[in-house]
Amino acid sequence: MLITGLSGNEIWCLAQKGIAPGGVVVGNSIYSQGFVRGITTGLKTMAGGELEDITQLITEGRKAALLRMEVEAKEQGADGLTGVVTDIKRISSMIEFLAVGSAVKQVGGVPGQFFSSACSGQDLYCQIDAGYRPVHFVLGNIAYALGIGGGIWAALKSMSGGEVDSISGMINNTRHKALERLEAEAMKVGANCVVDIKTSILPFGTGVKEMVLVGTASHNPCLGNPPKPYTSELTGEELWNLTQLGYQPLRLLMASSVCALGIGGGIKTFFSSFSRGEVDSMTKLIYQARENCVSRIRTEAEEIGADGVLDLKLFMHDMPGGMIEILAIGTAFKRNPDVANASPTLPAQAIIRDRSTFFSSDLDQNSMSHSQRPNGVSSES
Numbered sequence: 001m002l003i004t005g006l007s008g009n010e011i012w013c014l015a016q017k018g019i020a021p022g023g024v025v026v027g028n029s030i031y032s033q034g035f036v037r038g039i040t041t042g043l044k045t046m047a048g049g050e051l052e053d054i055t056q057l058i059t060e061g062r063k064a065a066l067l068r069m070e071v072e073a074k075e076q077g078a079d080g081l082t083g084v085v086t087d088i089k090r091i092s093s094m095i096e097f098l099a100v101g102s103a104v105k106q107v108g109g110v111p112g113q114f115f116s117s118a119c120s121g122q123d124l125y126c127q128i129d130a131g132y133r134p135v136h137f138v139l140g141n142i143a144y145a146l147g148i149g150g151g152i153w154a155a156l157k158s159m160s161g162g163e164v165d166s167i168s169g170m171i172n173n174t175r176h177k178a179l180e181r182l183e184a185e186a187m188k189v190g191a192n193c194v195v196d197i198k199t200s201i202l203p204f205g206t207g208v209k210e211m212v213l214v215g216t217a218s219h220n221p222c223l224g225n226p227p228k229p230y231t232s233e234l235t236g237e238e239l240w241n242l243t244q245l246g247y248q249p250l251r252l253l254m255a256s257s258v259c260a261l262g263i264g265g266g267i268k269t270f271f272s273s274f275s276r277g278e279v280d281s282m283t284k285l286i287y288q289a290r291e292n293c294v295s296r297i298r299t300e301a302e303e304i305g306a307d308g309v310l311d312l313k314l315f316m317h318d319m320p321g322g323m324i325e326i327l328a329i330g331t332a333f334k335r336n337p338d339v340a341n342a343s344p345t346l347p348a349q350a351i352i353r354d355r356s357t358f359f360s361s362d363l364d365q366n367s368m369s370h371s372q373r374p375n376g377v378s379s380e381s
Helices: 008-015 033-040 052-075 121-129 148-157 165-188 236-244 263-272 280-303
Strands: 019-032 080-091 094-106 133-145 193-203 209-219 247-260 308-319 323-335 377-379
Touching (some): 008 019, 008 121, 019 080, 052 080, 052 094, 080 121, 080 209, 121 133, 121 193, 121 209, 121 236, 133 165, 165 193, 165 247, 165 323, 193 236, 193 247, 236 247, 247 280, 280 308
Antiparallel strands (some): 133 209, 193 209, 308 323
16 A cells, blocks of 8 residues: 655656655654753853764764665665655654655666655656756754854944854854755765755754755756756756756855844834834844845855856844844856756646645644745744
8 A cells, every 4th residue: 555745746747757656754863862961061162153063963863864764765665765854853851863755666767776855746857857867865964053252242242233243254154064065965976966955944952053954966967067066945846947048056055144233222222112113223234234145145156157146035033142143045046058858848736836734733843844844944043
């Protein structure tokens, strides 16, 4: 009996590429929360930045779960996996690293070419049609803390308000380290691009957060052999449309600007809150932070020779010490006359997004599949 996590639309789309559905497969790895707490105790967080021991622990837990999921899929005779999700859950006094995906079988496929993908069946159809052959699910992550030293600098900067340069620099550095690790994993499996990247920022213990990027390492012969893989967070249909117009993705771009309201601004905001109308100091501060992010995105795009940046999104969330981070994410692209789609149009089944049919506030929202998750950043303060 077939029990799969794929929807009807996904099964239809994959069938057009000679891929049949298999069963749901799961892999996990459970750690004692006391063991994790022991590693996080006494961390050197004076300067802030990456916490290498925690990054290593999370990476080991995630990869152990992913490996066990792949083993289970191969035992079922699968040729690949799609819709792969990796997650962290707390169960009583334990932490579980979890990986879930749907096995698939290639009709007339070549034995030994097992693949895994982070995308939905619909996105996978679009990618294959655009010439992007899936190779392997990849991730890049980093665990980091603001740090006592960063807090001191923020306190000093808060006297006048504005961007906290030291913390902006540290946050930007951690963001790019995670992306570089994703690229390194893709290179190891012989891919020349990573598509359908999803970004999450998640809490992991007191004062610690993990940024994790997951995507599908792929190979497109029209992209050649770049020194490092091209990266994109575009959805499957967006990538197909970009290809139809004769363009290819270059790199996932990220930029952060961390700002403090400042004591003077705080007093003005306090008194302004008693009357209706615009809080001018806050308007200017947030506006400038967004402009800083867009400027950094533009500079990086120019440095890599991009024709432009599309799907730019701006996110904002609070940070400790009365600070705010603005984060910009987009995909740089350039013209490539060699890229082409196999089909002249996309079928409706590849464009329609599957609807959720079960809703409950009692269940863990992290249990959503990738096809149900919004494409972008999930952030918890």
